[in-house]
Amino acid sequence: MTKPIYVLWLSQEDVIAAGGLDMAATMHDLERVFRLHAAGDTTLPEKIVMGWQEAPANEQANHINIMPGYAGGDMQALGLKVIASFPRNPYQHDLPRASALVILHDTQTGLPLAVMDDTLISAMRTGAATGVATRWLARPDVQRVGLIGAGVQCRTQLMAVKVARPSIQEGALFDIRRPRAEAFVAEMNQRLDLELRVADSAEEVVRQAEVLVTATTTVHPIVEHGWLTPGSFYAHVSGYECEYDVIRHADKIIVDDWQQVKHRMYSTVALMWRDGLFTDEDIYAELGAIVSGQKPGRENKTEITLFSPIGLGLHDLAVAQRIYRAAQAQGIGQQVKLWDKPQWM
Ligand SMILES: NC(=O)c1ccc[n+]([C@@H]2O[C@H](COP(=O)([O-])OP(=O)(O)OC[C@H]3O[C@@H](n4cnc5c(N)ncnc54)[C@H](O)[C@@H]3O)[C@@H](O)[C@H]2O)c1
Numbered sequence: 001m002t003k004p005i006y007v008l009w010l011s012q013e014d015v016i017a018a019g020g021l022d023m024a025a026t027m028h029d030l031e032r033v034f035r036l037h038a039a040g041d042t043t044l045p046e047k048i049v050m051g052w053q054e055a056p057a058n059e060q061a062n063h064i065n066i067m068p069g070y071a072g073g074d075m076q077a078l079g080l081k082v083i084a085s086f087p088r089n090p091y092q093h094d095l096p097r098a099s100a101l102v103i104l105h106d107t108q109t110g111l112p113l114a115v116m117d118d119t120l121i122s123a124m125r126t127g128a129a130t131g132v133a134t135r136w137l138a139r140p141d142v143q144r145v146g147l148i149g150a151g152v153q154c155r156t157q158l159m160a161v162k163v164a165r166p167s168i169q170e171g172a173l174f175d176i177r178r179p180r181a182e183a184f185v186a187e188m189n190q191r192l193d194l195e196l197r198v199a200d201s202a203e204e205v206v207r208q209a210e211v212l213v214t215a216t217t218t219v220h221p222i223v224e225h226g227w228l229t230p231g232s233f234y235a236h237v238s239g240y241e242c243e244y245d246v247i248r249h250a251d252k253i254i255v256d257d258w259q260q261v262k263h264r265m266y267s268t269v270a271l272m273w274r275d276g277l278f279t280d281e282d283i284y285a286e287l288g289a290i291v292s293g294q295k296p297g298r299e300n301k302t303e304i305t306l307f308s309p310i311g312l313g314l315h316d317l318a319v320a321q322r323i324y325r326a327a328q329a330q331g332i333g334q335q336v337k338l339w340d341k342p343q344w345m
């Protein structure tokens with residue numbers, strides 16, 4: 001006996017209506033999945049990164065990443081994320097750099113349950129990973145944040161850092177495109193009741209920061225050795241964003257998944273490993289080991305802690321699972337028919 005099968009379609013507005021902008025909940029999702037990952041109760045193939053064009057000189061290339069995964073335990077999230085990164089979109093097409101979908105599948109039957117906008121979820125989960133890291137790796141009393149990059153990611157990075165450290169009241173942001181920096185500061189000061197200001201240089205941002213985030217589309221280092229203050233926490237979110245010496249002089253380097261970081265071969269720590277200047281032993285821990293209590297996070301007021309995540313599809317699935325359940329409970333989204341009756345069995 002068969003019955004019609006429907007898939008739930010959730011637009012970005014639906015995702016938001018189902019709790020997509022709740023950063024505290026997103027951080028909770030990530031903590032759960034970090035623990036499952038540390039316990040080995042996840043499946044996480046290396047992401048497929050597909051580029052097909054030469055990048056313009058000194059710019060990132062367009063690419064699409066495909067990121068499947070499974071999270072076990074009481075989460076039972078199965079599916080995949082597809083994300084396109086077109087770094088010139090904001091300037092050439094008035095569109096975000098990244099656009100993404102996530103497909104959730106039923107762990108019992110394999111049937112697709114939901115397809116939803118992941119553009120928002122991806123940004124939220126990237127922020128949330130830093131938020132979780134901030135909880136464990138930043139000093140408890142920090143007041144000043146520093147941000148480089150006035151894009152989508154730095155917005156959610158800031159939301160998450162503020163959830164982890166409500167003591168943050170002020171800070172500085174730099175972007176090579178000043179109008180973007182000004183728009184960011186105006187929006188986020190209002191949203192988070194902060195006193196951020198636009199800085200004239202990356203150095204100015206770094207030197208005042210107790211929590212520093214870089215989330216830019218740069219292909220050249222923008223953070224130099226000697227700028228970070230003792231006791232600071234640095235979330236290095238994107239590619240080759242800091243000089244090798246910044247990594248060398250950090251006391252603890254933490255990643256989300258070292259194998260994934262090496263495979264993606266994109267961020268500063270990965271490039272150093274490729275160049276034989278960084279070994280597996282130089283990684284202090286994956287964040288899941290700290291979240292699940294296998295290793296301590298920050299241990300004193302002066303160490304410099306550095307988090308370099310590459311982003312795991314598992315994180316999107318964990319958030320998508322919560323959104324799917326909330327959408328179902330609240331009748332949000334559109335049911336789209338997959339079939340009345342399968343043609344063949
Ligand atoms: N690690 C992860 O999990 C993860 C997840 C998502 C995105 N990312 C990376 O984060 C980066 C930013 O993503 P986004 O969505 O915010 O992009 P975006 O295009 O919205 O913003 C990027 C910003 O960086 C600025 N910028 C570029 N070069 C700069 C420089 N040298 N100095 C200062 N600012 C500079 C741009 O002007 C722009 O405002 C991307 O490279 C992306 O690959 C990482």
